[in-house]
Amino acid sequence: MTALDSTSTSAPARVRPRRAWVGVLVGILLVVLAGLSLFVGVSDVSPASVLAGGPDSSAASLLVVSRIPRTVAVVLVGASLGIAGLIMQMLVRNKFVEPSTTGVSEFATLGMLVAIVFAPGMAVVGKMAVAAVFGLAGTWVFLRVVRVVPVRQLVLVPLVGIMLGGVVGAVTTFVAYRLDLLQSLGQWSQGSFATVMQGRYEFVWIAGLMVGVAWLAADRFSVIGLGEEFATNLGLDYRRVVAVGMVVIAVITAAVLVTAGLIPFLGLVVPNIVSLVIGDNVRRAIPWVAGLGAVFVLGCDVLARVVRFPYEIPLSVIVGVLGAAVFLWLLLRRRGRAH
Template identity: 85%
Template sequence: MGALIGVLLAALATMSVFIGVSDVSPFALVEGDATATFLLAASRIPRTVAVILVGASLGIAGLIMQMLVRNRFVEPGTTGVSEFATFGMLVTMIFWPGMAVVGKMGVAALFGLIGTWVFLQVVKAVPVRQLVLVPLVGIMLGGVVGSVTTFLAYRLDLLQSLGQWSQGSFATVMQGRYEFVWIAGAMVVVAWFAADRFSVIGMGEEFATNLGLDYRRVVAIGMVVIAVITAAVLVTAGMIPFLGLVVLNIVSLVIGDNVRRSIPWVAGLGAVFVLACDIVARVVRFPYEIPLSVIVGVVGAALFLWLLLRRRSRAR
C-alpha cells in the first residue's frame, strides 16, 4: 500500500507539472524554450510542491485533532478552527491592512489556536453521548463564527478581499507566494516526534496522567501544530474543507489508529488526494479552473455523510 501511494504521488506530481494553459511540455523543455523553463521554475513546480505540502500537513492536523477529541469525525474544517483563522485574517484587514503576509499568518494562527481551545471547551461542557454529534457541534460553532465574519466583511466592504483567503485555490501560487507552507511541513515533523504522546492522550486524560504524561502540555503542543498548519494553508491556498476527514478515515480502515504508524500514510495519502483534486479542478473546465475547495468539499461531504450513515447502521 505504501509503495502504491508513492507511485501515485510521483505520477500525479508529474502530471501536475505539465498541466496548464501555457506550453510547458517535455518537448519544449528539451528544445530549450526559455519561456517554458521559466514557467516551470516560477509556477508549475512551486504549485505542485505547495499542493503536496498542503495535503500532507492538513492530513496531519486532522490526525492530531482526532487524538485530542478522541473522535474520528473531526478535523479543522469541522471544528470551527478554519473559521476562527479566517476571522483572524479579517481582523488584520480591518486594523492592519498593510501587514505583511507573515504577520497575517501569525494572527490567523493565534485565532486558530483560540478556536481550537474554544472547541475543546465546548465539547467538554456539552454532554455529547453520540460520536457523530461532536463534529456537528463544531460545524455549528464554525457556522456562527463564519456568519459573524461574513457580516463584518459585508458591512466594511471587504467581502471580495476576504473571498481570496476563504476560497481554496492554488491558481495564484507561484515562486515567492508559497514558501509559508513549508512552515506547515515543519509542523508535520513536530507531529512525528510527538507521535507516541499523541497516541497516549488519545486514550484519555486519566490514562495519560497515570502513565506519567503531562497531558496539558501535549494538548498544548497539538493545538499549536493544528493552528499553525491551518494558518499557513489559509494564507497560501485558502480554506480546504473535509480533507483530514477523508484521508484519516481511509487510513484508519487500513492500518488502525496508531499515530506514529499512521503519520507517513496520512501525509502521503493527503498529498495524493489533494493533487488528484487539483488536477480535476484544472481540467474539468480547461482552460479555466474550478476552485479546489469545491472539488474537495463535494468529495469530503459525500464521504462524511457515508460515514455517518455507516455509523448509524452499525448502531442498529
C-alpha cells in the same frame, strides 16, 4: 496448534502484504500526479518544450516560477492538513472532526479579517501569525464546548463544531460586508492554488515543519487518544501534549489559509481511510496520512484544471464534493457503532 491459533497467526501475515501494496500504490500515485501537475495547464509546458527551448525558454521559466512551486505547495498542503485532522481526532477522541468541522478554520479566517481591518499593510507572515492565534483560540473554544456540552453520540460532536464554525463564519461575513471587505476576504476563504507561484508559497513550508513536530510527538498523541485519565496514569503531561497539538493544528491551518485558502474535509477523510488500513497508531499512520493527503489534493487539483479547460474550478469545490461524499459514507458506516 488449534484452528484458532492458526487463524490468529495467519491474519497478520495477510494484512502486512496488503498494507505494503497499498503503500506502494500511494507512492506511485504521488509520483504520477506530481508529474501531471507539472505539465497540465493552459500554457504549453511539456518535457519536449522544456528540452527544446533550453533553460532560458519561456516554458522552462514557467516551470520554475509557477508549476514547480504549485506542485510543492499542493503536496505540502495535502500532507499537513491530513496530519492536522489526525491530531485533532486524537485530541477530541472522535473520528469525525478536523479543522473545518470544529470551527478552527472559521476562527482563523476571522483572524485574517481582523488583520486586514486593523493592519491592512501588514506583511503576509504577520497575517499568518494573527490567523494562527485565532485558530489556536478556536481550537481551545471547541475543546471547552465539547467538555461542557454532554454529547452522547460521536456523530454529534462534528455537528457541534459545524454550528460553532457557522456562528463565527456568519460574524466574519457580516463584519466584512459592513466594511466592504467581502472581496478581500474571499481570496482567502476560497481554496485554490491558481495564484501560487515562486515567492507566494514559501509559508506553507511552516506547515511542513509542523508535520515534523507531529512526528516527534506521535507516541504522545497516541496515548492521549486513549483518554486523559489513562495518559495521566502513564505519567504523561496531558495538558502539555494537548497544547502542542493545538499549536500544530492552528499553525497548519493558518499557513494553508494564507497560501491556498480554506480546503474542507481533507483532514477528516484521509485519516479515516488510513485508519481503516493500518489502525490508530499515530507514529505509524503519519507517513500514510501525509502521502494519501498529498495524493488526494494533487488529484483534485489536476481535476480542477481539466474539468473546464482552459478555465480552472476552485480546488475547494472539488475537495468539498468528494470530501462530503466520503464524510457521509463514514457517518453511515459508523452509525450503528456510535455511542
